[in-house]
Amino acid sequence: MRAESFSETIRERLGGETITFCYQCGTCASSCPVAKRTTDFNPREIIKLCLLDEKDEILDGKSIWLCCSCYNCQERCPQKVEIADVIYAVRNIAIEKGKVPNIYFEFFNAISNDGRIVKVSQFAENKRPQLGLPPLQPTGVDALKKILSTTGFDKFHLKKEEPQ
């Protein structure tokens, strides 16, 4: 059987189905708030590189992690390419290969230890009654851990030991 190309792998994943619709018009790039700030990120280029099967350049690079998921590009794409979702699909492939920027391991840890991505400071907690908000409920970390292990999420967590 013929080896599956990178673009085909993306197409078969949830969110990646529409990648071949792209005709490189650049609407996404000009819609993108991140691309306006940095030349390191350009959604049109990510799609093009994926279509050209430049797997290493995409997975080893940092560009796919710069998308802020505002979905502006997806809203305006004339070919209905689900650009942000394609990027998610590519991120999932990268995560499976352990190619994840360090910061995400902090998030993994925070989620599995506290059930929250951002730790709530004592200051913020003290502020809540003053604003008339009820105290924060515990997150049910045990249940969460069960979900994380059933869905295989925690096995990515283990990869932290690997040198990055």
Place this chain on the structure above:
Amino acid sequence: MEVPDEYNAKLSMRKAVYMNNPPVHPPVYAIDESVCKFHDCEECVKACPTQAIELDQKPEEVTINVGSIVVATGFEEFDSSTIKEYHYNDYPDVITNLELARMVDGFGPTGGVIVRPSNRQPAKKIVFIQCVGSRDRRWKPYCSSICCMISLKHATLIKSAYPEADISVCYIDIRTTGREHEYYYEQAREMGIKFVKGRPTEISRDPKTGKLVVDTEDALLHRLLELEADLVVLAPAMVPSEGTKELAEILGIDIDQDGFYKEYNAKLRPTETKLRGIYICGGTIFPKDAPTTSLQAHSAAVKAAKFLNKGKIIKDQRTAVINQDYCGDCEFCPVTCPYHAITLEDKGEDHFAAKVSDLLCEGCGVCVGTCPQNAIELRHSKPEQMTAQMNGILSLNESAEPLILAICCSECGHTAVDSSGMAMMEYPASVRVMKVPCTGILQIHQFLEAFKAGAQGVMVVGCKSDGCHYEVGSQKAEKKVDLAKTLLNEYGIESERLEMFQFVFIEGDKFAEAAQMMSERLKKLGNLKLMIGP
């Protein structure tokens, strides 16, 4: 009373009495009902030297008997305001190519000066945006095919009259496929018109200066650009004229997935419709340029004239006949007929019966297969004729191979068998081909009759379900075969003995393969056991 002139893109004013479209010959004046004061004024009635004006005229319906119809209702611009981020209705300086065409015209409302509609000042920086609504899966997925040329024409005309004008064209792909069309693109580049490969995401306006900013990427430079503009010209998709769908329903002709009229055959009969005597041409079929439109107009006119000149209509005798004794009170056939050839006739006392128009009937027999009362027959393909044919071709079998009846439609089905022969492909001699007008004519009991007549297996060979020459026949046959399979199972006959195949006419190899496959399948199944012996 004066109102903005729609013909001149509202850049000039017109009176209540006005000439609708100056270039049309002969020139005719019209009175705008919504502006005219009628009997309060009556100045025009007094002024007209030939007393041509009657203010009391009412709209009237006129019936004209014609022998042939040419539909040439054309196309129009897609409503650009649908694409909110381009602010077509919000910003007066965002216009379309049609509006720009009036400004480019030396005899037009601005005398050929390109102005900003907001303040009537000359526009120095002009940005064209291509593919507004076209090549867009959200609105019109097709390429309108002429907008590149329209924008190139306008850009070069403006640049030659005003060389200091700064003109940019934002494009996805420039498509200049016609004769000498590439020359326009070449000329535009020579003149210094800038081309930006990028579809802009948004047009914004500085509220203080009123300047427009087009936000785009130049994909070739990998650079984000904010193009300042006095005037932004959109190249909207071309869509079928308003009322195209309604007219198609009235005439009984088809429209395609994009809403344009569908031709009978895109390659060989591009100006004909499925109904004889109704022809189409030009932008009603798809947006096209003037030379192609003219060519199609010639074609449609000649076809219509040829149709009329004969003085008679030659029809195949193969049409549906209703047996009035059996027919009554159901509405299956008029709904099923792809040609609207069947109407219901009032028989009094709340009863009605079907009536076939011999002129409209194309002889597919889909109605025969649909009628629950067996009240319809097709001339030359009556049930008893089909049974006799079946018995005849199944009466002899000199080989040990299982007899298979291949019921093929006269279009793709039978031609696929022919193709297999012409390509010298082999299929078992025990496969016997029977030709029917369309697989839609078949009734479930006929499959059973085939087994009774000695067939060990039955193949139904029709067109692809979306490519049936009689539109719905192949789909109907598919459903009937499914149902017949259930029945066969009930009777204790293996349902694999019956199979539907759908081919394109050139797929002779697939027919030969299918015949071989059926033959092998039946050999494995062994002889058919029927309770009633032959």
